[in-house]
Amino acid sequence: MSDVVLNNIGKTYPNGYHAIPSIDLTIEEGEFIVLVGPSGCGKSTLLRMVAGLETISQGDLMIKGAKVNDKEPADRDIAMVFQNYALYPHMTVYANMAYGLKNRGESKEVIAEKVTSVANMLGLEELLERKPKQLSGGQRQRVAMGRAMVRDPKVFLFDEPLSNLDAKLRVQMRVEIRQLQRKLGTTTLYVTHDQVEAMTLADRLVVLNKGKAEQIGTPMDLYNKPATPFVAAFIGSPSMNLIGANLDEQGIRLSQDLHLPLVHQHRGSVVWGIRPEHLDVVDEQNADFALRIQAVESLGAETLIHGTVDLGVKQEPIVVRLSGPHWPEINSLLWLKAPMEHWHVFDAVTQQRL
Amino acid sequence: MSVYFPHKKLPYLLVLPQLVITLIFFLWPAEQAFEQAFYQEDAFGLSREFVGFDNFVYLFNDPQYYKSIWVTLVFSFSVAFSGLAIALWLAVMADRVIRGKLTYQTLLVWPYAVAPALAGVLWWLLFDPSMGPVALWLQYFGVDWNHFLNGDQAMTLVVISATWKQISYNFLFFLAGLQAVPRSLIEAASIDGASPFKRFWTIVFPLLSPTTFFLLVINLVYAFFDTFGVIDATTQGGPGVSTATMVYKVFNDGFIGLDMGSSAAQSVVLMFLVGVMTVIQFRYIERKVEY
């Protein structure tokens, strides 16, 4: 049975701002869904509507088959982890985790048992008597998760829970969240603007752009077959190279003198794209175009080469990603081939994949 | 950071007016009162006689003095409690209002700008047993209101007039305190299944405790030392001595009863209290209340 269903959900704020026009999403039981998109695209708005912290302006929200549009947050059987953790500062870690159970009228023994077992799972046993301000950022994050977990909710909601942590801890917690979620099997809706986090955590991703779902799919679907240039640019790091071009009888015409042969019935302006990791360095005869190198970023395991391709009227910036260390000279030319199986072509007008 | 003044005299010149005022209106009278407390003066102020601690001994053996301490305590705690409770309630309401927020807040701050004596007269008029609208209205409902005869009613009246003014001040602090409570805490609590009532008492109110404690001290100090004007304008300490606080008694004994020695001794006791309160204020408020 599908667990959470968003049916034509929309949000208009009281000031008239149309944050989310309409979204349809069906989440299966135990699924880990990540909402990803740039700042201000409506991720938090959507999550908060599911939580019951924002009213739903339009559409139906179903949890376990029941319509919950007008239910209080407490009655939706959800738990949420906030970006700033929102731990009650005047309560101990134990009291923070026990608060929700207490409000439900659980007995002291049951509360103690549940809190202890979750604390053990998260390694919080030693911290139960501390106040939040006596904890490190990572520990606070754990407590916030513990508080969500003790209530054993139907749905977990996370709003950028890792964005206040340093890079290393973020990776560690990311792995941990995924493992915990697998173990508990709780349906999860997770918001982030970090595409790496999104790719690694998600069973399915929802890419939001200006309140619209650009594409919904597995991380590999989105990587291999982005539906729009927006998704293409958003998923993958560094971003996909996207160049405005024309599709004619001879193929993709990038400029007066440069075209990539392709047989396709579509005619007109298109966006042509290829990921930095799919460009091959070749010798001059086999190359599709030359890159004038402007900057080299060596990361040891891989090298990012930034440069421009001369398209006559304009210099188009292109990034190439090569494995291993490379030390090409700045301002020299790098001959590149773009294998056709890695091309992404989008209609420039409809922004849809061709 | 240190500031360097090229002129050696300028800084002294700048603080001089403040120093002169403190000297003339505070230190000098304080010194006079301190001296006076050890003398017995005749009613016309023509002669006086050194009596040592007699004035204090007499004072602390006087049941009337204990009565005034009791009146002060009842009065001060009533003022502080009702002032805090009403202000908190208003602040919670104003915090919820979205439209016309500023108007409410401005209106609620006005009473603070009214002079204490004026506030006293206002309430005196409203509650006047023979023509005050509130008094007549109470009488209509069968409450026999006459604060000239009934000591408890007189106390109620002075508490109301003293509280009324203080509500604005408390309100501002509570409102600021409420607005400083992170929204996400309230949201987390509502997801955790706490009703609005429970959210307030288990989350918001504990988080306001530093503000509440600060205001409690401020209000007690106000009620102790700064309500002479209000009492004088409404009940003049009466009926009998039922609303004569310690401060009012200093005035009454000194300027009406012309017992300068006792009045001065009472002033010294009050100065001592001010000192204690100041220490409390600095010690605890500066350090903030831990939650």
Ligand SMILES: Nc1ncnc2c1ncn2[C@@H]1O[C@H](COP(=O)(O)OP(=O)(O)OP(=O)(O)O)[C@@H](O)[C@H]1O
């Ligand atoms: N209470 C509100 N009233 C009016 N507009 C709002 C309100 N809250 C948010 N918005 C607007 O709705 C849009 C979506 O906001 P939202 O907070 O959902 O973005 P987000 O995707 O979570 O961004 P971020 O990654 O920065 O957290 C933004 O343009 C924001 O300005």
Ligand SMILES: [Mg+2]
């Ligand atoms: Mg957000």
